[in-house]
Amino acid sequence: MERYRKKLxxxxxxxTALAIFVDLPPExxxxxxxxxxxxxxxxxxxxxxxxxxxxxxxxxxxxxxxNDLETKLGLDLQGGTHLVLQAEMENIxxxxxxTALEATRNIVSRRVDLFGVxxxxxxxxxxxxxxxxxxxxxxIKEVSTAIDLIGKTAQLxxxxxxxxxxxxxxxxxKTGLTGADLRRSEVRFDPNTSKPQVGLEFKDxxxxxxxxxxxxxxxxxxxxxxxxxxxxxxxxxxxxxDGSAVIxxxxxxxxxxxxxxxxxxxxxxxxxxxxxxxxxxxxxxSESIKKSLHAGLIGLLLVVLFMxxxxxxxxLIADLALFIYGLLTLALYxxxxxxxxxxxxxxxxxxxxxxxxxxxxxxxxxKEELRIGKKWSxxxxxxxxxxxxxxxxxxxxxxxxxFLLFNPFDWSFLNTSGMARGFALTLGLGVMMSLFTGxxxxxxxxxxxxxxxxxx
Amino acid sequence: MxxxxxxxxxxxxxxxxxxxGIISLIFWGLKPAVDFTGGxxxxxxxxxxxxxxxxxxxxxxxxxxLKEVVEGLEVKVNSVQESGENTFLxxxxxxxxxxxxxxxxxxKEEFGEVEEARLETVGPILGKELLTxxxxxxxxxxxxxxxxxxxxxxxxxxxxxxILAMFHDTLILLGIFSLLxxxxxxxxxxxxxxxxxxxxxxxxxDTVVVFGRLRESLKKYPGVAINNLANxxxxxxxxxxxxxxxxxxxxLLSLWLLGGETTRWFVFALLIGTISGTYSxxxxxxxxxxxxxxxxERRKA
Numbered sequence: 001m002e003r004y005r006k007k008l009x010x011x012x013x014x015x016t017a018l019a020i021f022v023d024l025p026p027e028x029x030x031x032x033x034x035x036x037x038x039x040x041x042x043x044x045x046x047x048x049x050x051x052x053x054x055x056x057x058x059x060x061x062x063x064x065x066x067n068d069l070e071t072k073l074g075l076d077l078q079g080g081t082h083l084v085l086q087a088e089m090e091n092i093x094x095x096x097x098x099t100a101l102e103a104t105r106n107i108v109s110r111r112v113d114l115f116g117v118x119x120x121x122x123x124x125x126x127x128x129x130x131x132x133x134x135x136x137x138x139x140i141k142e143v144s145t146a147i148d149l150i151g152k153t154a155q156l157x158x159x160x161x162x163x164x165x166x167x168x169x170x171x172x173x174k175t176g177l178t179g180a181d182l183r184r185s186e187v188r189f190d191p192n193t194s195k196p197q198v199g200l201e202f203k204d205x206x207x208x209x210x211x212x213x214x215x216x217x218x219x220x221x222x223x224x225x226x227x228x229x230x231x232x233x234x235x236x237x238x239x240x241x242d243g244s245a246v247i248x249x250x251x252x253x254x255x256x257x258x259x260x261x262x263x264x265x266x267x268x269x270x271x272x273x274x275x276x277x278x279x280x281x282x283x284x285x286s287e288s289i290k291k292s293l294h295a296g297l298i299g300l301l302l303v304v305l306f307m308x309x310x311x312x313x314x315x316l317i318a319d320l321a322l323f324i325y326g327l328l329t330l331a332l333y334x335x336x337x338x339x340x341x342x343x344x345x346x347x348x349x350x351x352x353x354x355x356x357x358x359x360x361x362x363x364x365x366x367k368e369e370l371r372i373g374k375k376w377s378x379x380x381x382x383x384x385x386x387x388x389x390x391x392x393x394x395x396x397x398x399x400x401x402x403f404l405l406f407n408p409f410d411w412s413f414l415n416t417s418g419m420a421r422g423f424a425l426t427l428g429l430g431v432m433m434s435l436f437t438g439x440x441x442x443x444x445x446x447x448x449x450x451x452x453x454x455x456x
Numbered sequence: 457m458x459x460x461x462x463x464x465x466x467x468x469x470x471x472x473x474x475x476x477g478i479i480s481l482i483f484w485g486l487k488p489a490v491d492f493t494g495g496x497x498x499x500x501x502x503x504x505x506x507x508x509x510x511x512x513x514x515x516x517x518x519x520x521x522l523k524e525v526v527e528g529l530e531v532k533v534n535s536v537q538e539s540g541e542n543t544f545l546x547x548x549x550x551x552x553x554x555x556x557x558x559x560x561x562x563x564k565e566e567f568g569e570v571e572e573a574r575l576e577t578v579g580p581i582l583g584k585e586l587l588t589x590x591x592x593x594x595x596x597x598x599x600x601x602x603x604x605x606x607x608x609x610x611x612x613x614x615x616x617x618x619i620l621a622m623f624h625d626t627l628i629l630l631g632i633f634s635l636l637x638x639x640x641x642x643x644x645x646x647x648x649x650x651x652x653x654x655x656x657x658x659x660x661x662d663t664v665v666v667f668g669r670l671r672e673s674l675k676k677y678p679g680v681a682i683n684n685l686a687n688x689x690x691x692x693x694x695x696x697x698x699x700x701x702x703x704x705x706x707x708l709l710s711l712w713l714l715g716g717e718t719t720r721w722f723v724f725a726l727l728i729g730t731i732s733g734t735y736s737x738x739x740x741x742x743x744x745x746x747x748x749x750x751x752x753e754r755r756k757a
Contacts, residue, residue, distance in 0.1 A: 127585055147553070278576040292715040299710035303703045310699060342719060343650040346726065349711075350654050353704040354661060357696075360703075361665065364696045390668030393608055394661040397618075400600045401657045404593040414593050420586075423650050427657065 008444045016324050019331035026070065027052055071334060072119065073138075074341030074422065075280055080138040081146050084276035087131045096184070101131040104272065108133050121339075126412060132275070147274060160213060161221045172223050172230075175213050181206025187256045190248060196256035198232075200245040207243030215239040232259060296349070303356065311363050317445045318359035325355050325437040329430055336429075343423035351430020354398065358438030361387040380450075384443055391438065395431050402428035459690045460683045463743035470624060470740055477631015480638060486630065487637035489645035490578055492587065495534070496551040497576040500560070501543045503569035519544065525566055526559055543573060550577055590649055594656065598622065601660055609671050613748050618663045621741035625659040625732045626652060632728055647722045655729030662700075662737040666693045670742065682749045686742050694738060701734040 032047040075082055087104050089097050105124045112120045112135065121136040140146050157179065159172035166172060181202055188199040202210050213222060214236050223233040224247075234247045251259070304322070307315035329348065338344065366383030374382065405424035407414040490497045519536040522544055526533050534547040551559075556575065563570050598619050606615035629652060636642035669689035677685065708730060712723045 276578045278578070279572075279574060280576075292711060292719060295711045295714035296707065298714065299707035302706040302710065306699075306703060306706065342647060342722070346650055346654055346722070349707055350658060350704075353658070353700070353707070356703045357661070357665070357700045360696050360700050364692075368692070386672075389672075390665045393605070393668060394664040396604060396608075397601050397660045397664055398657050400604065401597045401653070401660070404597045404600070405590075405653060407593075414589055414596075419646055419650055420590055420593070420653060423653060427654075 005444055005447050008440060009448055012324065012441055012444060016327060019324075019327040022331040022334050023327055070337075072337050072339045074339045074344065075136050075138060075278075076342050077340060078138055079280050080136065081140045082276070082278040082280065083135040083137075083146065083274060085133045085135065085272045086275045087133070088271050088273060089131055097131060098126075101126065101133070104131075105133050108135060108272075112137065133272075147277065157225050158210075158213065159223045159225055160217050161223070164220065166221060166223075166233075172225070175209070175222075177206060177209045177213060181209060185260045187253070187260050188246065195248070196251045196253045197249075198247040198251070198256050198260050200247065202243040202245075204243070207241075210243065210245065211239060211241040214245075292345075300352075307356070307359075311360075313450060314363050314366070314446070317449060318356070318363070318442060321359060321437050321442040321445060322352070322355060324441055325434060326352070328437065329433045332429055332433060333426065338425055338429070339422065340426075341419060341422040343419040344426040347423040347425070347427035348430055351427050351434055354395065354431055355434035355438060357394075358387070358391050358434055359442055361390055362438070362442065376450075380446060384439070388439065391435070395435055398431050399428060402431070457691060458683075458687055459738075460686045460743060460746050463747060466739040466743050470628075470736070473628050473631065474624065477628055477634065480631055480634040484634055484638040486634050487641065487643045489643040490547060490576060491646045492584065492644075494550060494578050496546075496548045496556075497574065497578075498546040498548065498551075498556065498559070498572070499543060499574035500546070500563065501571045501573050502563075502567055503542070503571070522546070522563070522567075525562060529555070529558055529562060531555060531559065545574075586646060586649065590653070594653075597656070605664065605667070609667060613745055614667050614671070617741045617745045617748070618660055618667065620744060621663050621736040622656055622659045624736050624740050625655050625729055628732045629655055629725060629729050633725065642721065647719075648725060651722055651725035651729065654726055655733055658704075658730060659733035659736060662697065662733050663741045666690070666697065666737045666742060667745075669693050670745070682746055682753075686746045690738055690742060697734055697738055701730055704730050 369379035
């Protein structure tokens with residue numbers, strides 16, 4: 001037992017040190033100015049230095065871990081634009097709608113990248129019969145610009161080379177064949193080499209145009225452009241008159257799939273409608289955060305004092321365990337990384353409450369065992385054991401709620417996005433962490449620091 | 457101490473809150489924010505000028521005036537509310553962005569420089585969806601918790617009483633916000649849904665801990681009257697319940713009094729829920745269990 005304890009203590013120490021490293025902001029300026037008059041002597045001391053925390057960048061064999069260890073704030077905290085777009089799918093066959101939605105997402109995502117937003121969130125959601133793309137643009141305040149950029153319909157067009165060996169996109173000219181002429185595109189496999197290819201199928205209008213274009217470009221290249229950027233530049237081997245074509249090349253399956261999605265996207269006749277837009281002012285967030293942070297610290301201090309006043313030394317140990325809990329949980333949020341939102345912070349605060357609760361339960365049990373005359377060391381172990389049953393059941397119930405709110409399998413009858421998820425994630429992680437700190441950390445610390453009562 | 461003896465008093469206290477809350481919910485309902493109803497929320501900050509002599513004599517521009525100006529542009533305005541210094545919150549039917557520009561330039565013309573602090577347009581479907589899905593999650597969670605607690609405690613009564621206490625807290629929270637909505641114009645938004653979820657979790661957590669003690673005593677002293685065992689369990693867990701809630705209440709109180717404006721009512725909802733959740737574990741869930749058990753025994757006899 002003794003050897004076990006020492007190992008755990010070491011583990012706790014190492015984990016805490018790592019957590020502190022992760023929790024530190026990337027830059028921590030320290031500035032001390034001292035100007036004192038002591039015994040007639042003027043003492044001036046000036047100290048200024050910044051501590052830098054390097055980002056995480058590990059390579060262990062094939063495993064690469066890279067994380068800038070920044071706290072990610074949600075839109076409600078840092079301000080920005082929240083858009084919900086709905087793709088109108090009336091004209092698209094039932095079985096193609098999922099691909100079409102995926103394609104829409106890719107297009108939106110590419111446009112957002114053009115916009116230069118750092119860490120945008122773009123996700124799809126199918127709700128009943130509605131197909132949606134949810135876009136979150138942190139820090140973007142000009143909603144109208146964002147909407148204009150994202151909302152426009154993608155343009156796919158075929159262009160022929162004007163020179164034999166085209167060197168830039170300026171060497172291509174439009175042929176008049178566009179995405180509107182494309183019926184669909186899909187991934188196929190070359191029957192001889194079984195390499196993935198992208199198959200194209202034109203509408204009647206496109207078939208004639210395509211036949212004409214390929215006839216006059218045999219041996220030359222015809223490029224497919226999406227929003228004025230070339231997606232692929234295949235070579236025409238022979239005139240194609242049946243309205244279907246295959247783009248072959250050195251594709252991986254993934255690339256072929258993506259290309260097909262993009263082509264379908266360009267051909268996507270589904271217009272996008274904006275069903276929700278929110279512009280959240282950043283000042284609203286940052287002022288709120290600062291105030292709430294102060295308030296949170298004061299509240300935490302009260303909790304610490306209360307625990308100390310009521311439980312004495314045990315309380316102080318619980319405070320230490322709570323402090324370690326806070327460090328570890330925040331580090332976990334940074335590592336995953338969890339995007340912090342207001343509901344997320346609520347989840348964290350609740351999990352702190354539950355972590356304290358675990359300690360209080362244990363202490364009350366220990367006190368009880370002492371009251372009926374058990375020896376300290378016996379009471380200590382019994383208290384932990386007895387409290388564990390209650391702690392386990394209570395926390396499993398909380399985890400059940402978290403599971404359903406977080407909806408990890410994206411069940412469509414539950415929320416697949418939004419605030420309930422953020423809440424469930426921080427609460428769930430917090431509860432799991434509190435089980436660890438409540439049982440392992442508090443217990444090891446008590447075993448380490450409170451042995452003296454034994455001698456009485 | 458004989459806690460259980462006063463169980464009708466506890467039921468009466470809960471009953472008063474529940475009944476007034478439910479009546480308010482039936483007659484007035486909750487006041488849904490734009491998140492649920494759909495519409496446009498526009499918050500404008502006016503630059504200080506001679507039309508805003510805030511120090512003395514009140515403000516020169518009234519909410520009514522602003523409303524009139526905007527309605528002059530054929531926009532249906534539900535309400536205008538002063539939300540901060542020189543800052544006004546307009547609640548309108550869904551408005552296109554071109555119209556927003558028009559509103560802003562008109563107001564600028566009449567009252568001087570304006571700055572857009574917030575602009576939200578929400579379709580009404582999204583809010584409803586959020587509600588139905590959250591409700592599905594809650595009902596499922598209640599089912600799973602019922603199942604888990606009943607299995608783990610070897611008695612379905614534990615599970616059902618825990619869930620009843622959970623709905624008790626939810627209803628009280630909803631009821632209080634319905635009353636606040638009617639008398640103070642308090643709106644419930646998506647953040648409020650989070651508060652309700654938080655309280656659900658807390659309520660079940662707390663109840664299960666108290667039940668844990670009861671289960672232990674039931675195992676340890678078979679044949680002893682349930683009233684005595686329940687009293688013992690309450691006595692053993694009351695200090696812990698109160699202490700634990702105190703720590704959460706400390707946190708919430710400081711957030712409520714000192715924290716940011718945007719979270720104030722969210723924190724208030726959590727505060728109400730914490731108090732109700734702590735109360736209901738000891739004074740609703742346990743007495744319910746005891747009453748049920750007694751009734752069962754009487755029926756057998």
